[in-house]
Amino acid sequence: MTNRKKVLVFGTGFAGQGHTKAFRDAGAEVVGIVGRNPNVVKEVAKKLDIPYFGSDWAKALEQCQPDIVSIATPGGAHVEPITQAINAGCHVFCDKPLSESGNSATTLYQLALEKRVKTAFASSFCYMPHIIQAKQMVAKGLIGEPLEVECISHFNLDKHIPFGWSHRIENGGGRLNNNFTHLVSIVTSVIGENILSFHGEVRNDMPKAPVVQGVHNFMERRNFIPKDLNDPSLEWKDCDVEWSYTVLMQLESRTPAKQPVSVLFKHGGLVPRFNEDHIVFHGSKGSIYIKGNYGGGPLYLLDQEGDKQWKEVALPEEINQLLPNIEDDTQRSWTHLAIQLVKDVSCESVEPYQTFKEGSEYQEIIDIIRNGNK
Structure with missing residues (x-):
């Protein structure tokens, strides 16, 4: 002790x-x-x-x-x-x-x-079980030479969540700081850490936010949205962060590859999703598809040299043994x-x-x- x-x-x-x-x-x-x-x-x-x-x-x-x-x-x-x-x-x-x-x-x-x-x-979402599984599958050559990755997510956050640290750059807010950081860690953990180039664009869909007292826990902020947003006494403050972004990146593959791996990060913080958020790793011989914005699963593999059908792949027990026995991903x-x-x-x-x-x-x-x- x-x-x-x-x-x-x-x-x-x-x-x-x-x-x-x-x-x-x-x-x-x-x-x-x-x-x-x-x-x-x-x-x-x-x-x-x-x-x-x-x-x-x-x-x-x-x-x-x-x-x-x-x-x-x-x-x-x-x-x-x-x-x-x-x-x-x-x-x-x-x-x-x-x-x-x-x-x-x-x-x-x-x-x-x-x-x-x-x-x-x-x-730390690079430690999601199916992300570790994808890393192992790519390393084993199951998709061949890595070619491209796409990370697609839409969160449909309420546009009237109370003003706080997430609304200002100087306070560490913005979707790049609080979403993109996780996704870069995920993709680099699977493909390789060497980032060769990148460029992107951002958009602020929430120019102002209502000021409300009593918000302490970030996860409970939706509960404090004012019931009357037209109340003339309600204070509003300016927001200067991005709520949506699109980033293109090139990575050097850890697995031998003839060219850099192309990555697309597309995130809409305030817009609704039509289908599942997902992360996909495409290669010369196959692809890995993981449901969920941070790769929560399940995971599917498509073999381009086989029957060319998406098939769900169970999580290996060794990965469950590697990680703490905790249900909550975060x-x-x-x-x-x-x-x-x-x-x-x-x-x-x-x-x-x-x-x-x-x-x-x-x-x-x-x-x-x-x-x-x-």
Whole structure:
């Protein structure tokens, strides 16, 4: 018990509570939690049985002396607490996006390298079971030479969700920060990490949003949509982020291929879907189709050299054994990544996992796409 790694969590909402469970399941000891609202952080600490709570991050770092910190606040609030934690010698687990800009994200990555601390970047849906299955199938050559990938999703979010961090660039909002990061991690995990080129376009379909008090948990924001949107006393604030995007990318294939692999990312945050969201990997000999915006499944394989019929492929039991026995996709993915970081910090052997290297790279890519460059 004395060798358990101590973790301090920053953030009391959906992600903060999820990170707490993840690190406990990873065998670490969550010694404290910090939040901006003293009343809320006290309530959450009591609910989760966390001994230390407060609203002063620097003080918490000093008093808790954690081995690892978990950053679960919106992306616009990441730079200062991560910088303080790294300078204190802490390893860092951070949810996406790493920060609000490519420059600040790269600064965090370089600081972590300088201070020799380990980092984990939680664009963690690359650990979805069927994504791991697809990676194994591509590596075995079941679709031949990888040719192209398409990621199609439409979320049909309500256009009147209350104003919050997700509506502003400086706060880490936007669909590129909070959807695209997951999809890039998924595609690169299956095809290969070397991004050769990219360009894209974005669209803001929600120029203003109503201001409502009381929204604490991001996942419950729909419950706070005003009943009377025409109320003259209702305050509205400007939104400057994208709610839809289209990105084209070229990747170098990990599996031998004669040419770069073409990738299409098409996401509509506010528009309805007609058919299933999906991810497809096409190759010279076949294709893999996975239902769901993040590859939730089931998975189908088409053999171009066989009967040319889509056939569902069961998930191998070895993948179920590899991942934590948790039903919720988000929680299972957080927990799996937390396990990797805790093991790595404890000098145990682990498979490669995403770090601030990917977090800073993705943020630089997002900046370029938003600026309309290639």
